[in-house]
Amino acid sequence: MIDMEKFDRVLKRVEKPARYIGMEKNSIIKDLNRVKVKFAFAFPDIYEVGMSHLGLHILYNLINNEEDIACERVFAPWTDMEEEMKKENIPLFTLENKEPIKNFDFIGFTLQYEMSYTNIINMLHLGDVPILSKDRREGDPFVIAGGPCAYNPEPIADIVDFFVIGEGEEVILEILDRYKDFKNTNKSRRDFLKEICKIEGIYVPAFYKVYYREDNTIDRMEPIVEGAPSTIKKRIIKNLDQVYYPEKLILPYIETIHDRIPLEIFRGCTRGCRFCQAGMIYRPVREKSIDRLLELAERLVESTGYENISLTSLSSCDYSELKLLISQLMDRYEEKRVGISLPSLRLDSFSLEVLKEIQKVRKTGLTFAPEAGSQRLRDVINKGVNEEDLINAVTYAFEEGWSTIKLYFMIGLPTETEEDLLGIKDLGYKVKDIFFSMPKEKRKGNLKVTLSASCFVPKPFTPFQWVGQNSIDEFNEKINLLKDNIRDRKIIFNYHDPKLSYLEAVIARGDRRLSKVLIRAWEKGCKFDGWSEKFDYNKWMEAFEELGIDGDFYALRERNFDEILPWDFIDAGVRKEYLIKEYEKAKEGKLTRDCRLGCTNCGINKSFTGGVC
Amino acid sequence: MRLRVKFTKENYLKYISHLDLMRLFQRAFRRGNIPIKYSEGFNPQPKFSIANPLALGIESEEEYMDIDLEERISPKAFIEIMNKELPEGIRVLDARYVKDNRSITSLISWAYYQIYFEAKNINSGEELNKLVNNWLEMDKIIIKRIRKKGRRVIEKEEDIKPLIGNIVIKEDKQGEENNNLKSVNIVMNCLLKAGDKGNLKPIDLLEAMEKYIQPGIDFDSMGIKRIGLFTERGGSIELPM
Secondary structure, X not given: OOOHHHHHHHHOOOOOHHHOOOOOEOOOOOOHHHOOEEEEEEEOOOHHHHOOOHHHHHHHHHHHOOOOEEEEEEEOOOHHHHHHHHHXXXXXXXXXXXXXXXXXXXXXXXXXXXXXXXXXXXXXXXXXXXXXXXXXXXXXXXXXXXXXXXXOOHHXXXXXXXXXXXXXXXXXXXXXXXXXHHHOOOOOHHHHXXXXXXXXXXXXXXXXXXXXXXXXXXXXXXEOOOOOOOOEEOEOOOOOOOOOOXXXXXXXXXXXXXXXXXXXXXXXXXXXOOOOHHHHHOOOOEEOOHHHHHHXXXXXXXXXXXXXXXXXXXXXXXXXXXXXXXXXXXXXXOOOXXXXXXXXXOOOHHHHHHHHHHHOOOOOOOEEEEEOOOHHHHHHOOOOOOHHHHHHHHHHHHHOOOOEEEEEEEEOOOOOOHHHHHHHHHHHHHHHHHHHHOOHHHOOOOOEEEEEEEEOOOOOOOOOOOOOOOOHHHHHHHHHHHHHHOOOOOEEEEEOOHHHHHHHHHHHOOOHHHHHHHHHHHHOOOOOOOOOXXXXXXXXXXXXXXXXXXXXXXXXXXXXXXXXXXXXXXXXXXOHHHHHHHHHHHHOOOOOOOHHHOOOOOOHHHHOOOOOO | OEEEEEEEEOHHHHHOOHHHHHHHXXXXXXXXXXXXXXXXXXXXXXXXXXXXXXXXXXXXXXXXXXXXXXXXXXXXXXXXXXXXXXXXXXXXXXXXXXXXXXXXXXHEEEEEEEEEEEEOOOOOHHHHHHHHHHHHOXXXXXXXXXXXXXXXXXXXXXXXXXXXXXXXXXXXXXXXXXXXXEEEEEEEEEEEEOOXXXXXXXHHXXXXXXXXXXXXEEEEEEEEEEEEEEEEEOOEEEOOO
């Protein structure tokens, strides 16, 4: 345990000290001297962000269900806390027992977004754990990582001892079981890694060597340790009704980003939007049954007292019995004033009926994502939504009394033209016209339309994984075009920082040569890069320059189909031929149907079973 | 039906804000199936209010709230259920039905605090006591208060003397010697005006003390605990329940 006197002193000086105190309802504190394995679940961002992550709650409770294993949480301390901890010599500690993370057997990071990687380095450093995998010795923790960004693990290959690719509920217990056995022997770290690299879904980067060509592309990647598989197959859970789901959730004292019950209704998505990594890597679709969901909802409301249940998934309106589920939940919880919310709404009449149902209890925010401004471009990205849908949806929303509408778009999508861009503006103005075409007495509230544009980042395992990203200059021109054209006090135009999106693109499709850039950028002070007030683009550029690594090579370059991509050794279920075909269809503006309506041959049902396929 | 509840907020829970505390109670009421009343409308809120929100970092042995209930439950059952649902740092001490329609916030007019600090310019509690008593003899004690009105910052002078009920030095202990500097550990109780008709924060009092009589307070060492809230009737102070 850290020195609690120092801890108390430090708490007096920092903003939001409750981030660091732990002891929330439903948190689990075990006697660390009486467990066999200590697992630190590490989220490389602040408490409020990390506590909003469903995977944390699942794995935390799942691991703690094992009597002889303790799972404790650790988050990135905000910069003020970091300063104070350094002054007092307090090493990074877990919230439960305030135990330094270096005393744990595992430190497991979840990789939710690329721009949190410097925080991983920083947390290891604050925890007195060697940053590079090769510098860790017997007795040091194993640094492991999983989550969506682990589908391209290469940029942090030098830092992480092993990755878990895919869904973690089963494999994490397999790992911990093997570790218990390992602890009873005199075997080395390397022996342990050699053993677990045979488990499906485990990737030990140190067991592979990558050879490069003169043009800096990859020539080949080879296992250099016997038994290390040449392909790593992602793990999936076959039956979502039978998989573990927590019946208790840690209840934060302070408000978090998603401060409600996350009720996961299904995994995967059948829509096939071509820019969307989640839609590809989480295939196939697997639903939880209504009975199971009602049972979970009851336990979770009972154990937390939360006032809202969020039906989470990648596209919640696609749940096959959504209306039934919602009406059952409403029947049960209306009296208790527990609201139901849907994090993602599609622009169709069905979604709106559902919305109307939910509204009876509590109003939720109204946000739609047409993603692109013109029909042509929406077809390119396979977003099966048309303008009529938007007009119907918005008309309905205004009639029902909404007056604040937010529309999400991406700029820099493949084949985008000026016309497509101005389509974003046109949609905003159309929404405004719909509002004011209603008779005055029917208009409720003050109209506010927000058009929000993010800069497109091509991601691995999507049909756009070969695409060269727009340059920062191109993005800025596009943003300026929209800024100049959107001139209305009712319409607000927001946009993401192209510099941040550029770096995200570099890292998202980077290879293992980037590990040293990440470390150099961190040495220069980069952390919390996802926070605009902390992001320092120039420091990153210095890091690239000093190491002679060209970011444009990763972000801006259009790849050939025959190029070996850094993540090709991972089998995510969706075949490369399918992704190529989808990219070709995109260029022609051809749609691919929702695979609930018939298989589109992505390959997931060939190598994996379960789901709707 | 209005239930008046006395509770504590101690130890690390001093680091959760008033809004955090409201959420915490709201969820504990739901877990415990307390038949609380809700407001009407799209966003129904449970009807309860906590008197005189504590500032972040201050503990309390006696906080009060009023809860509007839909149906009657026995105060004893209420206390039992809530203490099962609440974290250790928050304990319900007492609960009673009240007929009074005035809100608990409007009733409270005095707060009693216990303040711990280290002071390096004095040798004993007795010395501080004398300084304080002389200080309180002044006709006026003026402090500067900063108010923010939109973007403008307005500095205002205020006489806090009428806001100070009393100040008592409870304890003193010689502190450890540090770089040849000796400090005295002081425990001081003070009764300060609280509520809509005049309010003095304990930290403002300490800053004023430092400004006028310079005991050399180490603000890093300071710990504040509220040990009572009182109503005023006919010139004397009374417990709210």
